[in-house]
Structures are given as C-alpha cells and as structure tokens.
Amino acid sequence: MFHDAYRPRDVFDTHSVTNQPEALIDYNAAARDPALVDALLREGAAWGHERLLAYGDVAGSTLLRAGARANAHPPELFRYDAAGRRIDEVEFHPAYHSCMQAARHHGLHALRWTDARPGAQVLRSALFYLHNQFEAGTACPTTMTHAAVPVLRQAGPALDGWLDKVLAADYDPRNRPIADKHAASIGMGMTEKQGGSDVRANTTRAKPIAGDQYALTGHKWFFSAPMSDAFIVLAQDQSLQDRSPGAAAALSCFFLPRWREDGTRNAVDIIQLKDKLGDRANASSEAEFREAQARRIGEPGRGVATILNMVAQTRLDCMLGSAALIRAALVQAIHHARAREVFGTALVDQPLQAEVLADLALESEAALALSMRVARAFESPRSHERMLARLATPIGKYWICRSAPAAVNEAQECLGGAGYIETSIMPRLFRQSPLNSIWEGAGNIQCLDMLRALERTPETKTALFDELAGAAGRHPLFDAHVARLKQALTDTPSPAAARRVAGDTAQALQAAVLLQGQADWVGAAFCQARLGPHGSRAYGTAALGARAPALIQRAFPG
Template identity: 45%
Template sequence: MTDASRVAPNQAPPLTPYDVVTTDVALVEAVTRHASAEVARGLAPLGELAGSPEAREHGLRANENGPVLVPFDRYGNRVDEVRFHPSWHWLMERGVGFGLGAAPWTADEPHAHVRRAAGFFAWSQTEPGHGCPLSMTYAAVPALRVDDAVAKEWAPRLASTVYDFGLRPAGEKLGSLAGMGMTEKQGGSDVRANLTEARPTDVHGEYTLHGHKWFTSAPMNDVFLVLAQAPEGLTCFLVPRVLADGTRNRLDVVRLKDKLGNRSNASSELELRGTWAQRLGDEGRGVRTIIEMVAATRLDCVLGSASLMRKALSEASWHVAHRGAFGSRLVDKPLMQNVVADLAVESEAATALAMRLAAAVDAVEDPDRPATERAHERALRRIALPLAKFWVCKRTPTMVAEALECLGGNGYVEESGMPLLFRESPLNSIWEGSGNVNALDVLRALSREPEVLDAWITEVGRAQGADPRLDRAITTTLETLADSVAAESQARRLAVQMAVCLQGALLVQHASAEVADAFCASRLGGEYAGTLGTLPTGLDLPAIVARATPAVDRDGRFDG
C-alpha cells in the first residue's frame, strides 16, 4: 500500500519516455515538406530512443563524468589519450549508428541531408556535447573533395555507421571520425595570422607541421583538417591521428579546456612537433579549401541551437501543463500562456530555417535538379548560413533562460537538465565564427557575390502578399541594403533584419496560422518589447501552446 505522504504533490511527471520526433509537430512538418512523410516516419526509432529514460540518464552521466587526459602511460611513454565515461560511448555509438556522421555524402537516397539534419536535431536533445565530433565528421567530406584520391580513401570511413573508438590505423577500423584544427592563440578567428609552419618533406605532397592549435575538439578522432603556413601561404592539411604503419602521429595534447558548457566533449590544446601531414588542395589556398567544412559545421551550429531551443521548450511546456498555482494549472494562466507561446514561436522559427538550409544542401548535391535551381539553392545557402548562424545561435541563450524560468526553482537544479541546456546555449554563437564574424560574412557575401541577394529576394518573395507586416519588413530591409550594405557598424542590424524576414517567409507559407500570425505581430510588427512573453493581444495563444507541447499520455499531479 502506497504511503501518500511519501509522494510529493503538484509535481510534473518526468518528460520521459516520449518520441522526440513524432511529438514535435514543427519538425515533422518540415521533414515532410522538404523530404517526405516516409522519411519522417523512418526517424521514429531515433526519436523513441532519444526520449527514453536510458538516453536521459546517459546524457546526464556523460556531463557529470567528463573526459580525462592521460598524457603518459605507466612506463612514462607519451600516449596523449583521452578517456571518456561509458555514457559518452553509448551516445556516440548510437549517434554514428543513426547515420549522423558523414553518411549523407555517400547515400543514394534523395533527401539524405534533410533526414540527417532532423536526426541530428532530435538526437542532440539527449546530450549536446557529443554532437561536436559527429558534426566535424559530417563536415569534413565536402572539404576532402578538393582531392579525389583523398576523398575516395576517407569519405567511406567517415560515412560508416559503425563507431569504432581507439587509436589504431584508420585502414584497420570499421569507421572513422574527423576533427579540425584552425585557430591559434594569437589569432582566433583571424586564421591568416596563424604561425604554425608546414615544412615540405622529400615526398611530394607530404609535410611536417610545427606549432600549436589553441582549440581542437575531440583529439581522439582519427583524422583532422589543419591549417598551417606553407611556403606559398596558408594551406590546408590532412593529419591522421595514427599513421598507416601503426605509429602514432606526433600530436601532443597539452591540456583539455575547462569550459562553461560542452563539458562531455574533450576540447584540447595541441602542440605539433614534426607532425606528419598530407597537403589538401594547393598551397596558399587553405581557407578556400576548408571553407566547405566551415559551412557544414555552421549548419550544425544552427541545428544544434534549434535543438537546444526545442528541448528547453518541451521541458517548459510540459512542466506548466502539469504544475498548478493559485487554483489552476500554470498553462491556463494568461501570462504563462504568453511566455510559452512566445518560446514556441521562437523555436519553430529556428526549426523551419534550419531545416530549409538542410534542404538546400540536398538540392545542391542533386545532379538531377535543373541547373538554375541548384544555382539558387547554392546562393541561398551562401547567404542564409551566416544569417541563421548569427541570429538563431544568438537567440538561444535568451530563449533557454526563459524556458528554465518556467520551471522556477526546479529548473535551476541540475537534476532537471535545464542548467546543462543553459550552459550549452552560448556555445554555437561562438563556434565557427562568433556573432561579428558571421555578420561581417553577410556583408562580404553581399558585396562580392551579387547572386546571393537575388537568392534572398527570391526566397522571401515566395511569401509576398501573405502578410502585410512581412511585406513591409522586406521593403524596409531592402532599403537598409541600399543605404548601408558596406557599413560595418550596421552589420548586425542588417543580419537580424534579413534573418527574421527569412523566418517570417517560411512561417507564413508553412506553419500554422496562429504561429505565423504571432511571429509577424511580434518580430515584424514593431510590437516586440525586448523580452519573451510579450506577444500582443488578439493572438490564439492556447493553440500555439498546444501545438508545441509534447503529446504524451501522462496523468498530471496537480491536486487543485
């Protein structure tokens, strides 16, 4: 017989188990729109596991028990290994197994990148840190294509759905993971200030590297793309962790970074002391070679931030639906409805834009598409990636903090998982170019590649006439472009305007009428009050909240 005094009243039940994919209406609609209902249904096993108690526990454990650097073995030999908690390996094995690494680049299916993006979005909600090696592995392949022989050797390894951890020659493993080493102490995002030297050997295309890398994540990965100064300038190199003969390449792991978030993932400082490297692309063309990897990782930054938003929204909406105060459920309080509805609008706008970018990758990679369509998608991706990277990632900390507050004190304790999300929330705005870097990249694209503005105008033009507030916002943005396209001090303002117009155009075409109306009224209608939870009157807030709340068969414990 249960002792009622031992059961805490008025507590929301845990949001688990649930299907992270099928309970997310906005995600399912986006996948169906850009791929098919069949692709969306095929993600159900991933979604079910992502929302399981087992996955939740592994996510928490991987962060509570972070990676440990082992520089020497017991005999004093330099080994430079990183040890991970078993929960990290559990998450990685399944992430790789679901094809969230480089699998889309070798897949025959027409919507491989949309499928992978949706899977990455959903699976990252288990624990965001292990998304880093998955993302770098995905992103490496387009850069490797600059050399057909290198791509032929490494792409199948990176596309494998087998997680094979450990330092062994890549040719002896069932699957490989990739990383990247770009930044250095003195330059950061200014990679042209790199000092690491690449010295040619007697063998054509082979070099030794001498210098350091300030931020190299996942140092146990099998291969890295690294920038260094060759005789003809900054060049990209392929650096295997273990050489073909079984010898460990000289990558000295100086220390692991003690970071605000992303604590499950090992981010390291490396010293390169005669490290063997193979040139990738021509000397002096390093940035141009690695830029495709940067573009793909930026897409995952957008997906990762949108994933954090969705996870935070799910926890907040679930909590207020089951928690009571002052005589009724929190979700029935008008002001709380406003807050959760605003969170839902922000999340859905991020999801829609992220998935549209993934669809652009599929289109560019599809040789059967008309050339004009592929050109549009390529130009759109060029301008929309830095726009989305700037705006979606910049909005994430504010959004996650507001969602945490919906849980009150319960959201401030580690057991809720919300502090983990909050610590993670600034990450993607810093990785792969901070806010200023991406805003300035927008100006660079507009000034050097006129087709990108045409692509943006075409994309937002598809929603012309659907909402007068959107039409006015597009007109205002075009006026801003005409006046200050080269004004560096206004780069952030322009990036916000262009990104929000893109989100608005997607929502008025594809989201529910309630969500689109709320977005246009608040983000485009001039009524934004500087904080979430300030949607104007006259909107259907209950419908927005219902659309966003995971539909899980649970009994609440509110005793009012």
C-alpha cells in the same frame, strides 16, 4: 512513465510530494513535435518519416539517459602510461560512447553523403536536431566528421581508405592505426592563441617532405575532439617559399592522422583539456605538433578556400544545435507548466505564463524552420539555392545561435528554483546555449561574412528577395518589413549596421517559411510577435492572446 510498483517514493513523515510533474522520460521526441514533422515534409524528405520517428524514440529514452551520464562524467586526459611513455589518450565514460554509437548507427555523420535521394540533407538535419536536444557534446565530433567528407574527397584516391571508414555506419573508439579500425572520425584544428578567428595569423609551419607529405610544427589553441582518428588543420605552407625564395608563406589545408602510415604514433601532443562552461561530455583540447606527419589537401596556399565547404556545413549544424536547445528547454517548460497548479489554476492556463510559453514556442519553431530551409538549400545544385545558402548560413548562424541563451533562460525561469538545480536538465541546456554562437565564428564574424557575400556575390541579394517574394501578400506586417529591408539593402550596409540588418533579414526569412507552411497561422502569429510594434520587447509581451493555447499545444502536444 513509471510502472506503479517502481514509482519514486513520494510520501514522507513530514509531507507528501504533490503538485510536481513526473519526470519527462521515455517519449518519442519526434512524434510529439508537429513542427519538425511538418518541416521534414515541407523541405522534401517525406520518405524519411519512419527514420525520424525511429530516432525520436531513441532520443527521448536511451539518448536522454546516456546524455545525462556522459555530462556528469567528463572525459579525462592521460598523457603517460604506467611506464612513463607518452600516450596522450582521452578516456570517456561509456555513456559517451553510447551516444556516439547512436549517432553513427542512424547516419548523423554521413547520411547526406551515403544516400543519393533528394532530401537526404534535410533528413540528416532533422536527426541531428533531435540528437542535440538530449546530448550536444557528441554532436561536435559528429558534425566535424560529416562536414569533413567534401574536404576528404578533394584528396582523391590517396584517402579513399579513410573515406570508407569515415562513412561507415559504425563507431570504433579505439586509439589504433586506421588499418586496424572499421570506422573513423574526424576532428578540426584551426585557431591559434595569437589569431583566434583570424586564421591568417596562424604560425604553425608545414615543411614539405615529399609530394603532398609535410611535417607540421606549431600549436592549436582549440583542437576539437582530440581522440578523433585524424584532423583537418591549417598551417603556413613553406613549399611556396621553396618555389619562390622571398615569397611569403600562405595557409594550406592538411590532413593530420593520429597515427603515421608506418603504424607509429604521430607527433601530436595534447597539452590540456579545456575546462569549459558547457559541452561537458565532449573533449576540447590544446595541442602541439612536433614535426607531425600530414598530407596536404587542395591547392597550396588555398587552405581557407579548401576548408570553406567544411565550415559551411558546421555552421548549419550550429544553427540546428541552437534550435535544438531552444526546443529542449521549451518542452521542459511546457511539461512543467501543465503539471503545476498555481493559485488554483494550472500554470499553463495562467494568462501571463501562457503568453511566455507561446512566445517561446514561436521562437523555437522559427529557428527550426529557417535551419531546415537552409538544409534544403545545401543539397540543391540550383543557382537560387546555392546563393540562398551562401547568404542565409551566416545570417541564420548569427541570429539563431545568439537567440538561444535568452530563450533557454526564459524557459528555465518557468520552472522556478527547480530549473536551477543540477538534477534538472535545464542548467545543462543553459550552459550549452552560448557555445554555438562562439564556435565557427562569433556573431560579428557572421555579420561581416554576410556583408562579404552581398558585396562579392550580388546574386545572393537577388536570391534573398526571390525567396521572400514567395510569401508576399500573406501578411501586411511581413510586406512592410520586406519593404524596409529592401531599402536597407539598396547598397551594401556599413559594418556598424551589419547586426541590425542580419537580424531583420533572419526574421524576414523565418516569417516567409512559416507563412508558406502547412500551419500558416503560426506565420501570422510570428509576424504579429516579431515584425509588429512589440517585436523588440521581452518574451511574453507579444499579446498573442487567443492564439497562445494553440501555439503551446502545437509545440508539445499533451
């Protein structure tokens, strides 16, 4: 904390500042997160413990400060230079670049692809979880760069030079041709005004030039991280019509660089930066393409299939990001409650407040547990793991991301008026909390994807119940919940029931992971709080009683 000589002034003519917590800065965010350390070990990445602690130290100090500055100074768009030439450049505060450099240096953009050891995806996910607690805006270009690697590899030797720079453990923010850079980042452009999540309604046209080279004309309503060096986009491939006159165009996937191969600027015009609720440090834009040069990746007309690997990775990161926001808000609430005295007793020891904090601690650990379990499934070639990942990703993305705003708001309320003031991190966390439930497909899209997986790939249901069987007999409420779930999934549920089934399945998976964890008593508390008669009520109504102090202490050791 503060050296005494540098403490803020707290004595005034009219009063002294007392009964207020010190600022929570300069602490190791990993070392004070037993659930995260346990998850790293449980999911097979014990070898990354020191790397986790190293980034925990960065996150709770350097990243905390830089994140606050980056969000206080949003990016600016400059369309023209002083002479009136079109440049379409976005300028960021130096703090933003500091956050990006930290992420790249520690491998958040590439660790899964550059380290062949089992558990690399798990460690990378743990680091990404830490980053999102303190600066979520820079997580957007980081996750897109990470998720783009499988797509880029489909292009073969044509993009080898790009791939090396995408994987580089460095950060190069300069707007230069790729030949002049030592590191590169990747953005995305999928949705258009008329279609949104229905990307098959896209109207952007891709006109063949030669081989895999195309000219793209059209727009993107959300063009993420517009200062990236290249973008993965979808467009209607007109080469299919050229081959079969009268045939309908179909979406192909394209690699769109900001600079052409001849070193000139590509015809990508940034129309505006979005004025967003949260995610202030990051730039999101609307863009137009005017015969912009691009390279097709994957089979013609199979753009959605080509990009699915990227979407799956980004959906996992949405889960991790929302879990991180819940965690960040919970830590602030516990820190405040320990330092604040109310009616002669520390706030954290007030029975009702302790119930709320313990309930939030369960929400936080359950969100982390499911996210990290899915992370392990992502890197395994085993059929069970692949099928589990296919089903649990949309379920977890729906459930954890929709849970974040309510949990963050509950934690915000623990601080009273102080949690509503912009000098606190809480308003930023709250503004950020709805993002991941919307990005990469809102809740209904995820639930319909769950139904699609159950119907088209029945093995996913087998994998689900095989996974849940590992925790059978560990708690009667869990066993009863799984029995009800089996009945509900006898046939593929109707679309109208998809949200209910997705929520029940998510909580079953969360309980299974926790019941089999090192601290299985947390799993028992979760079953009591979420699968019992109080499961549908507000935070603080689970009657955790004697377990509450231990849950709070585990969540953020004093």
